[in-house]
Every structure is written in structure tokens, then in C-alpha cells.
Amino acid sequence: MNEETIIFATGNEGKMREIREILKDLGANVLSMKEAGADLSIVEDGTTFLENAEIKARAVWEKTGGIVLADDSGLVVDCLDGEPGIYSARYMGEDTSYEIKNQNLLNRAAKASGEERSARFVCSIAAILPDGRVLHTEEAMEGLLADAPAGEEGFGYDPIFYLPEFKKTASQLTMEQKNQISHRGKALETMKCKLMEYYGGKKDENTDCQ
Known part of the structure; x- marks a missing residue:
């Protein structure tokens, strides 16, 4: 693959919308693994988020080369x-649908209240570069388990993740708001800066990279 193409090892369209929005400053063509012709079944047998991210990235990279996240x-x-x-x-x-998964978590946590419902989304990202080197980032978004699902904008567990500073769940935020504070948004922003350094400098003066 051309260096101006970045492959992201996911088939989740919700993720891809967020990823393309955040990485657009790189000026690269961002493809899902399926769009890149690497629709693989990958066994994620790592013991941490970081290990699983690298397992996925390397499996796709071995098929496509180039830059794989x-x-x-x-x-x-x-x-x-x-x-x-x-x-x-x-x-x-x-x-199993996330509606069922979410309700199960709420049911199991029913006796917890206030700060006892503390929770966080964690996101680890691995990037495999054309020469096989690996870049890592990991970020988190702190919040609480909501009392009930709310919101239509997010996906996955977003409807039951409550953000006290917004008084909303992650599913009630706009994509722009979510990308600014989310675990994935922050991890991608950090990775974007590392990739800009790899590319030889900033590609967009509006970024926050140091």
C-alpha cells in the first residue's frame, strides 16, 4: 500500500466515521480492512488492550504492508x-445485541450508587509502519455507569456511559463533542501526532501537536 494510505483494522462503520474525521488532517486515504482487501478473522488472545491492538494491526499488515492501525x-x-x-x-x-449487553451490565450494577458506579472507556492503538516498527498510544475517558440507556448518536456501550460534566451519556453527544473527549478520540489524536512526525512534520497547522 502507498504511504498516503492508512488501513484501520476494523469493520465497524461507527468507528470508521470517527477515525476518518480525526485523521483527516493527515491527508491520507483511510480504509477499513475490508476496503483494503484484508477481511480477516483475527484471534485476539492478548491479555491487555495494547497487546490485542498490536495483534490485529500486525495480522492485517502482514497481508497489506504499508501503514496499518x-x-x-x-x-x-x-x-x-x-x-x-x-x-x-x-x-x-x-x-448478542448491545441493547442486551447494556441492560445486563445495568442489572448487575443495580445495587451500586454514586461513585460506586465509576467506569471508564479505554482505547489502545497500535500502528505498524512500513518497516515493521510499532507505535503505541493509550488513553481513557472517565465517567459513570448510567442508571438507564439514553441517546441515539453513539454505538456499543455509549448509551450507558454517563459523563457528569456534560450531564449526558456518550450517545447524547455530537460526534464533534465525543471526538474531543473520548478515549478513542484522544488516542487517535496522540497517534496522529506520532504519524505526522513519521511523515516528516505537521501536515496541518491547525493541529495541537507539539
């Missing part, structure tokens, strides 16, 4: 001993 992200609920954590996508089975 992958993320592993999930919801960590403290009163549930960190569940669903690295198993967020596979929690209760990959084919």
Missing part, C-alpha cells in the same frame, strides 16, 4: 471487577 477498546466498570474490559466486544457473545 488497529485499536482495542472497551468499557471497564469498577464495581463489576473491571468487566467487560478486554472482552467488551465478545461479552455475552459477539452476536
Whole structure:
């Protein structure tokens, strides 16, 4: 693949919309793994978000070359001993709807209140460069497990993740608001700066890269 093409190892269209919006400053063509012809079944057997992100990125990179990014992200609920954590996508089975997954988490946390419902979204991103080098970033978004699902804008666990500073769930935020504060948004912004350095400098004077 051309260096001006970046492949992101996901088939999730919700993620791809966020990713393309944040990485547009790079001026690169951002493709999903399916669009790049690498629609693989990848076994994520790492023990951390970072390990799983690199496993996914390297599996696609071995097929496509070029620059490949992958993320592993999930919801960590403290009163549930960190569940669903690295198993967020596979929690209760990959084919189980998030409506069911979300309600199950709310039911299990029903006796927790206030700060006992503390939770965070974590996102780790790995980038495999054309020469095989790996870049890593990891960021988090702190909040609370909501009392009930709310909002239509997000995906996954967004409807049950409450942000006290906004008095809204992640699903009630606009994409612009969410990208500014989200775990994935922050991790992508950090990765974008690392990629700009790789490309030899800033490609857009409006970025916050140092």
C-alpha cells in the first residue's frame, strides 16, 4: 500500500466515521480492512488492550504492508471487577445485541450508587509502519455507569456511559463533542501526532501537536 494510505483494522462503520474525521488532517486515504482487501478473522488472545491492538494491526499488515492501525477498546466498570474490559466486544457473545449487553451490565450494577458506579472507556492503538516498527498510544475517558440507556448518536456501550460534566451519556453527544473527549478520540489524536512526525512534520497547522 502507498504511504498516503492508512488501513484501520476494523469493520465497524461507527468507528470508521470517527477515525476518518480525526485523521483527516493527515491527508491520507483511510480504509477499513475490508476496503483494503484484508477481511480477516483475527484471534485476539492478548491479555491487555495494547497487546490485542498490536495483534490485529500486525495480522492485517502482514497481508497489506504499508501503514496499518488497529485499536482495542472497551468499557471497564469498577464495581463489576473491571468487566467487560478486554472482552467488551465478545461479552455475552459477539452476536448478542448491545441493547442486551447494556441492560445486563445495568442489572448487575443495580445495587451500586454514586461513585460506586465509576467506569471508564479505554482505547489502545497500535500502528505498524512500513518497516515493521510499532507505535503505541493509550488513553481513557472517565465517567459513570448510567442508571438507564439514553441517546441515539453513539454505538456499543455509549448509551450507558454517563459523563457528569456534560450531564449526558456518550450517545447524547455530537460526534464533534465525543471526538474531543473520548478515549478513542484522544488516542487517535496522540497517534496522529506520532504519524505526522513519521511523515516528516505537521501536515496541518491547525493541529495541537507539539
